[in-house]
Amino acid sequence: MGIKLKIIKDSTPAADGFRMPAEFEPHEGCIMIFPERSDSWQYGAYAARKAFVKIAEVIAESEKLTVCASEAQYDNARAMLPDHIRVVEMASNDSWARDYAPTFVKNDAGEVRGIDWGFNAWGGLYDGLYFPWDKDNRMARKLCDLLEKDVYDKRDFILEGGSIHVDGEGTCMVTESCLLSKGRNPELSREQIESILKEYLNISTVLWLPCGIYHDETNEHVDNICAFVAPGEVVLAWTEDESDIQYAMSKACLDYLEKAVDAKGRRIKVHKLPLPKPVTMTAEECDGLDACWDEPTRNPGERLAASYVNFYISNKNIVMPGFGDPADEKAKRILQDLFPDREVVQIYARDILIGGGNIHCITQQIPRNQGTLTL
Amino acid sequence: MGIKLKIIKDSTPAADGFRMPAEFEPHEGCIMIFPERSDSWQYGAYAARKAFVKIAEVIAESEKLTVCASEAQYDNARAMLPDHIRVVEMASNDSWARDYAPTFVKNDAGEVRGIDWGFNAWGGLYDGLYFPWDKDNRMARKLCDLLEKDVYDKRDFILEGGSIHVDGEGTCMVTESCLLSKGRNPELSREQIESILKEYLNISTVLWLPCGIYHDETNEHVDNICAFVAPGEVVLAWTEDESDIQYAMSKACLDYLEKAVDAKGRRIKVHKLPLPKPVTMTAEECDGLDACWDEPTRNPGERLAASYVNFYISNKNIVMPGFGDPADEKAKRILQDLFPDREVVQIYARDILIGGGNIHCITQQIPRNQGTLTL
Numbered sequence: 183m184g185i186k187l188k189i190i191k192d193s194t195p196a197a198d199g200f201r202m203p204a205e206f207e208p209h210e211g212c213i214m215i216f217p218e219r220s221d222s223w224q225y226g227a228y229a230a231r232k233a234f235v236k237i238a239e240v241i242a243e244s245e246k247l248t249v250c251a252s253e254a255q256y257d258n259a260r261a262m263l264p265d266h267i268r269v270v271e272m273a274s275n276d277s278w279a280r281d282y283a284p285t286f287v288k289n290d291a292g293e294v295r296g297i298d299w300g301f302n303a304w305g306g307l308y309d310g311l312y313f314p315w316d317k318d319n320r321m322a323r324k325l326c327d328l329l330e331k332d333v334y335d336k337r338d339f340i341l342e343g344g345s346i347h348v349d350g351e352g353t354c355m356v357t358e359s360c361l362l363s364k365g366r367n368p369e370l371s372r373e374q375i376e377s378i379l380k381e382y383l384n385i386s387t388v389l390w391l392p393c394g395i396y397h398d399e400t401n402e403h404v405d406n407i408c409a410f411v412a413p414g415e416v417v418l419a420w421t422e423d424e425s426d427i428q429y430a431m432s433k434a435c436l437d438y439l440e441k442a443v444d445a446k447g448r449r450i451k452v453h454k455l456p457l458p459k460p461v462t463m464t465a466e467e468c469d470g471l472d473a474c475w476d477e478p479t480r481n482p483g484e485r486l487a488a489s490y491v492n493f494y495i496s497n498k499n500i501v502m503p504g505f506g507d508p509a510d511e512k513a514k515r516i517l518q519d520l521f522p523d524r525e526v527v528q529i530y531a532r533d534i535l536i537g538g539g540n541i542h543c544i545t546q547q548i549p550r551n552q553g554t555l556t557l
Numbered sequence: 558m559g560i561k562l563k564i565i566k567d568s569t570p571a572a573d574g575f576r577m578p579a580e581f582e583p584h585e586g587c588i589m590i591f592p593e594r595s596d597s598w599q600y601g602a603y604a605a606r607k608a609f610v611k612i613a614e615v616i617a618e619s620e621k622l623t624v625c626a627s628e629a630q631y632d633n634a635r636a637m638l639p640d641h642i643r644v645v646e647m648a649s650n651d652s653w654a655r656d657y658a659p660t661f662v663k664n665d666a667g668e669v670r671g672i673d674w675g676f677n678a679w680g681g682l683y684d685g686l687y688f689p690w691d692k693d694n695r696m697a698r699k700l701c702d703l704l705e706k707d708v709y710d711k712r713d714f715i716l717e718g719g720s721i722h723v724d725g726e727g728t729c730m731v732t733e734s735c736l737l738s739k740g741r742n743p744e745l746s747r748e749q750i751e752s753i754l755k756e757y758l759n760i761s762t763v764l765w766l767p768c769g770i771y772h773d774e775t776n777e778h779v780d781n782i783c784a785f786v787a788p789g790e791v792v793l794a795w796t797e798d799e800s801d802i803q804y805a806m807s808k809a810c811l812d813y814l815e816k817a818v819d820a821k822g823r824r825i826k827v828h829k830l831p832l833p834k835p836v837t838m839t840a841e842e843c844d845g846l847d848a849c850w851d852e853p854t855r856n857p858g859e860r861l862a863a864s865y866v867n868f869y870i871s872n873k874n875i876v877m878p879g880f881g882d883p884a885d886e887k888a889k890r891i892l893q894d895l896f897p898d899r900e901v902v903q904i905y906a907r908d909i910l911i912g913g914g915n916i917h918c919i920t921q922q923i924p925r926n927q928g929t930l931t932l
Binding site for chain 1: 563564628631632635640641643644645646647648692695698699702703705
């Protein structure tokens with residue numbers, strides 16, 4: 183707080199010298215939202231909450247973690263989470279901090295500000311996933327207020343945090359399937375969208391992957407298929423099974439990346455990260471999901487968008503999902519080799535996947551303003 | 558937040574070298590709660606909110622102010638309050654930050670911690686003012702979590718912040734009518750209550766005024782009748798009208814104070830602060846109050862506990878109530894003479910008084926940890 187706190191409508195991060203740091207740059211903290219919604223999280227979210235708590239505990243080893251809980255779940259969140267994790271009361275429609283907590287930008291002096299994008303539940307009335315989404319859409323500003331960060335008001339542009347990845351050196355990576363979807367900013371051209379990303383993230387190059395993970399209901403967010411592990415270097419979710427529809431999708435991304443040049447003029451180095459075998463909903467899991475309006479939220483046999491790419495980079499760890507699949511170990515080894523300075527922790531994440539996303543989707547990092555972090 | 562945050566159950570502030578500073582010592586900030594409850598605040602709290610905002614603006618001139626708002630009122634609070642005042646979402650049953658925000662204590666190194674007292678709406682099922690009070694009772698801990706302060710758990714002892722005043726030099730002032738009331742800690746003797754106050758506020762002397770302001774529904778909180786203006790020096794609400802029931806009450810307090818000796822062995826210097834003429838509810842005001850259960854909250858002609866003593870001491874100002882009474886000016890002059898380094902600001906407070914308290918009741922200061930405050 184303080185006299186200087188403000189909502190910025192007449193300028194942009196680029197104009198003010200702010201840029202979005204890469205996720206592997208130092209963090210001050212992280213934001214998560216305690217899960218509760220009974221049409222997202224099977225059997226009243228009990229299993230999901232346990233998985234969230236495990237993830238929270240790993241992140242809090244090296245970052246200041248704030249967990250938002252509804253009034254109804256506040257006491258439970260406080261009881262389930264260790265004391266050194268901050269729990270604050272904040273209403274939400276669901277628990278996807280990546281997508282509607284602020285995107286944070288930082289200047290050379292170390293000042294951190296938020297961006298408040300518009301949020302419409304991944305497609306609004308066109309192909310959004312739930313209605314209403316008003317509480318989610320309020321969270322970015324509430325969080326900036328809480329964290330005492332000035333905030334750029336860009337609510338006239340629909341964007342989720344999971345639909346962008348930056349390398350911290352001028353390049354942003356997105357998917358066409360998501361950013362050009364009809365449910366977000368149909369009135370804007372690809373060039374206009376690029377221009378907004380450049381102004382708000384302070385980048386000069388946008389890499390447009392064609393698509394994401396099959397049946398990813400976010401219109402295929404980039405953060406489930408491809409992630410920067412260093413400037414000029416990415417992991418790409420990959421299958422060798424050419425009969426799987428995902429093969430063509432991952433291959434299309436690979437083809438694009440092999441021809442791409444980033445903001446620094448570099449070719450992109452692509453590391454293939456294996457996908458688990460297709461993960462599908464069981465009848466018992468479907469029984470544990472409330473209906474969303476008058477339709478079942480999921481159906482038995484429905485394929486879920488499982489991917490190891492959906493990991494979170496904390497100061498000390500790579501927090502990655504596991505699915506009880508033979509590829510768990512291999513994916514872990516690959517990430518461990520790519521992040522020699524961080525310890526990879528794999529957390530069984532089927533109970534998060536059922537909700538529609540994974541570890542990256544339920545976290546949002548706050549860049550370190552300056553100096554060393556004291557926990 | 559940070560690894561060290563904790564809920565302290567096995568120690569006390571005195572044992573740990575923490576004490577409650579006087580209100581006139583430097584503040585870091587202040588807490589308020591946005592009013593909403595339609596059986597407390599007439600005509601949907603519209604007038605009360607305007608008065609709260611005026612008070613907030615004065616306090617925020619020299620302190621970091623955090624205003625808690627319900628989910629329903631969050632947007633409205635954010636719109637009505639200037640950007641430099643922090644608004645956080647937090648559920649409450651009503652808006653009396655003095656009584657259920659934490660009491661803060663501080664050690665010589667400048668560390669600040671909270672105390673989480675039990676709260677039962679000024680008398681619980683015996684003579685409390687509303688039911689339930691669960692949201693209020695959760696606020697102290699939620700606020701400590703939010704503000705990243707360790708917190709002493711003393712929820713087994715019922716106490717409101719408005720029922721204590723300290724001079725910062727070892728003396729605490731309370732009223733017998735409140736602290737010995739049957740609705741709070743009936744199982745504890747006066748000596749046991751003193752002993753808890755000594756341990757938690759780190760004081761050595763308790764001054765027991767017999768009573769407070771007539772018809773003060775808090776069982777006559779001390780903060781409506783008598784307040785420290787300096788160590789060894791108080792203002793006492795006073796009337797010269799011997800036919801008024803308040804005369805005998807104020808006189809009983811004066812008699813007590815004239816014989817009292819504080820922790821430093823000083824006699825108490827008493828400054829009489831005139832009371833306004835009795836303020837009573839109008840029929841129109843009563844029409845604008847929802848019923849509380851099946852009874853009217855207030856009745857036409859009902860006397861309200863109006864008193865100028867219910868002021869807040871901010872770093873820069875004395876924020877005091879006015880009632881449109883001829884004594885407004887005189888009371889303001891007296892306080893201005895007693896606080897030469899602060900500017901007295903008088904705010905018309907009938908709309909707060911109708912809710913059952915006044916400016917001191919709706920504020921809670923956070924002591925400055927150390928150094929200078931930058932806004």
